[in-house]
Amino acid sequence: xxxxxxSGPALVKPTQTLTLxxxxxxxxxxxTGTRVTWIxxxxxxxxxxxxxxxxxxxxxxxASLKTRLTISKATSTNQVVLTMTNMDPVxxxxxFCARIWVDERPPRYYFYMDVWGQGTRVTVSS
Amino acid sequence: DIQMTQSxxxxxxxxxxxxSITCRASQNIDNFLNWYxxxxxxxxxxxxxxxxxxxxxxxxxFSGSGFGKDFTLTISSLQPEDFAxxxxxxxYTNPASFGQGTKLEIK
Numbered sequence: 629x630x631x632x633x634x635s636g637p638a639l640v641k642p643t644q645t646l647t648l649x650x651x652x653x654x655x656x657x658x659x660t661g662t663r664v665t666w667i668x669x670x671x672x673x674x675x676x677x678x679x680x681x682x683x684x685x686x687x688x689x690x691a692s693l694k695t696r697l698t699i700s701k702a703t704s705t706n707q708v709v710l711t712m713t714n715m716d717p718v719x720x721x722x723x724f725c726a727r728i729w730v731d732e733r734p735p736r737y738y739f740y741m742d743v744w745g746q747g748t749r750v751t752v753s754s
Numbered sequence: 755d756i757q758m759t760q761s762x763x764x765x766x767x768x769x770x771x772x773x774s775i776t777c778r779a780s781q782n783i784d785n786f787l788n789w790y791x792x793x794x795x796x797x798x799x800x801x802x803x804x805x806x807x808x809x810x811x812x813x814x815x816f817s818g819s820g821f822g823k824d825f826t827l828t829i830s831s832l833q834p835e836d837f838a839x840x841x842x843x844x845x846y847t848n849p850a851s852f853g854q855g856t857k858l859e860i861k
Contacts, residue, residue, distance in 0.1 A: 675790075675798070675841055675852040690849050691755070724797070731804060738804040739845040740788045744797035 630654035632664070632725050634748035640715050641754050650708040650725030650745060657683055657701050657708065663728035664708045665741060666699065668721040676721075680728065681708055715752045722747040756780050756844050760853035766861040771832045775856045777825045777842035786846035789818055789827045792855075793838045802827065803845075834860075 636648035648666070655662060665680040679699040680688045689697050698711045708725060726741035757780035767773050777787065785805035792798040800809045802818035805825055815830040829836055837860050842853040 669792075674854040675792075675843075677849045677852065680848070688848050726798075731807070733804075736784075736786075736804075738786065738807075739850070740800055740803040740809075740843075741790070741798075742800050742809065744799070746795075746797050 630727065630743045632727060632743060632745040634723060634725050634745045636723070636748050636750065638749060639751050639753065642716055642752060644715050646710075646712045646715050646719070646750060648710045648712075648723055648725075648748065648750075650710070652706045652708070652727075655727065656703075657681075657706055658703045659683060661730065663730075663739075664701075664725060665728055666708075666710045666723060666725050667741075668723045669747075670718070670721040678723075679710060717752045720750065720752045722749050755849065756783065756847055756851050758842055758844055758851050758853040760840075760842055760856050762856060763854065764857040764859065766859050767832055768861045769832050769834055773829050773832060773858070775827045775840055775842075775858075777820075777827070777853050779823045779825075779844055779846075782822050783844045783846035785821050786844055787818070787820065787825045788843045788845055789816075790841045790843065791836075791838045792841065798841070801840075832858075 631653045633651045662683040666678040681699045696713045700709050724747045726744040729742040731738040759778045787805045789802040790798045806818045817828045819826050839855045839857045841855050
């Protein structure tokens with residue numbers, strides 16, 4: 629069974645760095661084609677895509693947050709780590725990780741998030 | 755970035771109703787469009803990908819249509835478990851943008 633589980637602090641102070649971990653089960657980051665993404669939902673707001681990492685260590689970031697985000701993978705523990713620096717109260721949100729699956733219909737490749745974690749709630753407050 | 759605009763932002767309906775939610779992209783995205791269902795405190799669920807392909811395990815009362823800029827998610831006969839927030843997401847670009855969501859509430 630494919631699952632993802634987010635973990636990290638529930639509370640961080642402004643200006644601190646947030647580190648979140650996504651633990652994968654039932655699939656491996658070392659397998660060709662595996663991609664994992666982080667998404668957040670701020671209170672009362674929509675979903676916001678943050679970052680993505682692929683099996684070959686290619687990384688992608690949301691332009692508006694690129695200077696603050698770092699995504700990495702630990703193949704030995706099958707985890708994906710997201711760090712966000714200089715946290716602000718507006719970063720209070722539920723953070724989700726999800727697997728990206730690709731439906732291949734050459735020349736078209738359809739990407740979608742087929743399995744999501746339950747999310748981890750992060751509050752930024754002094 | 756591509757902007758995705760959903761309408762309506764909220765919708766009240768009754769069990770058994772047929773409802774539709776629309777999503778408009780700021781540019782042509784072909785059929786690179788996904789739909790998700792989200793209930794507070796749970797993991798979002800994929801419903802539709804490639805605009806009209808039903809994800810495995812999703813009930814057939816859900817359907818998607820559209821191409822280019824305009825897309826629609828239809829639920830043919832609302833069930834109690836369908837009351838949730840629905841998001842469209844384009845997968846034409848990276849990063850992939852989400853719509854602002856449509857909250858479906860019980861009338």
